[in-house]
Amino acid sequence: MYKVKTFNLISSKGLERFSRDKYEVSSDASQPHAILLRSHKLHNEVLDNSVLAVARAGAGVNNVPVADYSKRGIAVFNTPGANANAVKELVLAGMLLSSRGIKPGIDHVSTLHNISDAAELHKTLEAQKKQFSGSELKGKTLGIIGLGAIGSLVADMALALGMKVVGFDPALSIEAAWRLSSEVQRAENMHALLAKCDYVSLHVPAIEPTIHMINADALAQAKEGMVLVNFARESIVDPEAVANALDKRILRTYVCDFPEPVFYGREDVIAMPHIGASTAEAEENCAMMAADQIMDFLENGNIKNSVNFPNVAMAREEGQRIIFANENVPKVLGNVLSVLADHNVNVIDMVNKSRGDLAYNIIDVEKMENGHVIDAINSIEHVTSVRLIN
Ligand SMILES: NC(=O)c1ccc[n+]([C@@H]2O[C@H](COP(=O)([O-])OP(=O)(O)OC[C@H]3O[C@@H](n4cnc5c(N)ncnc54)[C@H](O)[C@@H]3O)[C@@H](O)[C@H]2O)c1
Numbered sequence: 205m206y207k208v209k210t211f212n213l214i215s216s217k218g219l220e221r222f223s224r225d226k227y228e229v230s231s232d233a234s235q236p237h238a239i240l241l242r243s244h245k246l247h248n249e250v251l252d253n254s255v256l257a258v259a260r261a262g263a264g265v266n267n268v269p270v271a272d273y274s275k276r277g278i279a280v281f282n283t284p285g286a287n288a289n290a291v292k293e294l295v296l297a298g299m300l301l302s303s304r305g306i307k308p309g310i311d312h313v314s315t316l317h318n319i320s321d322a323a324e325l326h327k328t329l330e331a332q333k334k335q336f337s338g339s340e341l342k343g344k345t346l347g348i349i350g351l352g353a354i355g356s357l358v359a360d361m362a363l364a365l366g367m368k369v370v371g372f373d374p375a376l377s378i379e380a381a382w383r384l385s386s387e388v389q390r391a392e393n394m395h396a397l398l399a400k401c402d403y404v405s406l407h408v409p410a411i412e413p414t415i416h417m418i419n420a421d422a423l424a425q426a427k428e429g430m431v432l433v434n435f436a437r438e439s440i441v442d443p444e445a446v447a448n449a450l451d452k453r454i455l456r457t458y459v460c461d462f463p464e465p466v467f468y469g470r471e472d473v474i475a476m477p478h479i480g481a482s483t484a485e486a487e488e489n490c491a492m493m494a495a496d497q498i499m500d501f502l503e504n505g506n507i508k509n510s511v512n513f514p515n516v517a518m519a520r521e522e523g524q525r526i527i528f529a530n531e532n533v534p535k536v537l538g539n540v541l542s543v544l545a546d547h548n549v550n551v552i553d554m555v556n557k558s559r560g561d562l563a564y565n566i567i568d569v570e571k572m573e574n575g576h577v578i579d580a581i582n583s584i585e586h587v588t589s590v591r592l593i594n
Pocket residue numbers: 262263264265284285287288291349350351352353354355372373374375376377380407408409410413414435436437461478479480481482
């Protein structure tokens with residue numbers, strides 16, 4: 205029986221993927237084989253040695269200490285693109301809220317509840333509505349920083365609305381480049397993008413090079429009156445620098461999914477409670493993808509959408525499967541094969557792949573009589589985890 209421990213509310217559509225005869229899934233599982241979570245922060249959790257995999261039902265893995273887990277041979281997964289449409293739609297809402305008097309207009313209407321005569325109410329509203337006029341998105345320029353799953357959908361949406369789109373992504377993958385519309389203009393650097401855009405939307409992961417990438421220096425380059433939209437992470441912007449740019453009217457509005465104390469009381473900040481991915485569809489997509497990835501990893505050792513391990517998949521053969529991870533240094537695979545030879549174990553098929561400092565291996569072998577093989581592999585220098593699947 206495999207045990208999966210959950211944090212956060214995970215969609216039942218995902219939890220139902222785990223068959224009850226093979227899996228025990230609960231928020232209080234002890235000695236779990238896998239963790240399934242959303243935004244719960246794992247940095248302060250002591251993780252049982254039983255854990256083989258951590259799956260983030262979502263995109264951002266900044267709540268998971270990935271580097272520490274890599275050293276322990278724990279595979280970390282996310283669910284690329286599974287919530288991208290939900291975020292894209294809220295980006296549109298954010299841009300519309302920043303451009304039209306939608307929120308103040310609705311608030312104003314609710315203050316007129318004591319006018320009981322319909323004709324008088326209509327007359328008052330018509331007389332006052334000029335305070336809530338705005339401008340259109342069509343014809344304006346949107347800059348997108350980060351053109352991955354979300355950024356590329358935001359680009360398509362903006363082009364369909366008649367906006368011009370400028371993008372910046374120095375780490376763009378080939379796959380993401382294929383997805384991108386040829387109408388997206390490429391900015392040479394972030395400053396060039398900031399200088400010419402009426403709206404700028406951030407879609408980068410929270411990693412060392414992106415922390416506070418929107419700081420005082422960057423905002424000094426911004427086109428006056430720009431709207432900054434941040435559905436990525438709070439740490440991508442320096443909140444003090446954003447507040448300062450709003451004070452100086454360099455920024456017209458800051459739209460974000462990550463409220464900060466410094467923004468309270470400001471009418472030029474539209475802050476939402478991290479609900480970019482909070483749609484039934486996104487929650488289901490993420491949970492189902494994460495559950496499938498955990499099951500294929502636990503049952504077959506296959507890896508898809510890991511953020512620290514290489515993608516590896518090998519069809520199952522008769523016999524048994526040995527799976528091990530190791531530091532990516534010479535001789536480890538050779539030493540493991542020597543152990544198998546010493547114990548008279550016949551190899552049927554194998555795959556070895558590396559990613560950065562890590563290597564991952566699947567070896568299918570004829571059924572072994574000797575129970576000490578796994579212990580022997582475990583004691584080889586640089587092997588970080590090993591297991592046997594029957
Ligand atoms: N508000 C929410 O609820 C919500 C939901 C989903 C994702 N997110 C956030 O959005 C981020 C992006 O999600 P995604 O699904 O598009 O991820 P993704 O991995 O598909 O795309 C991220 C893109 O950012 C690019 N990038 C990396 N460093 C960069 C840099 N320094 N400058 C410019 N581009 C850079 C990458 O090359 C990649 O193309 C996530 O990491 C997460 O933090 C938030």
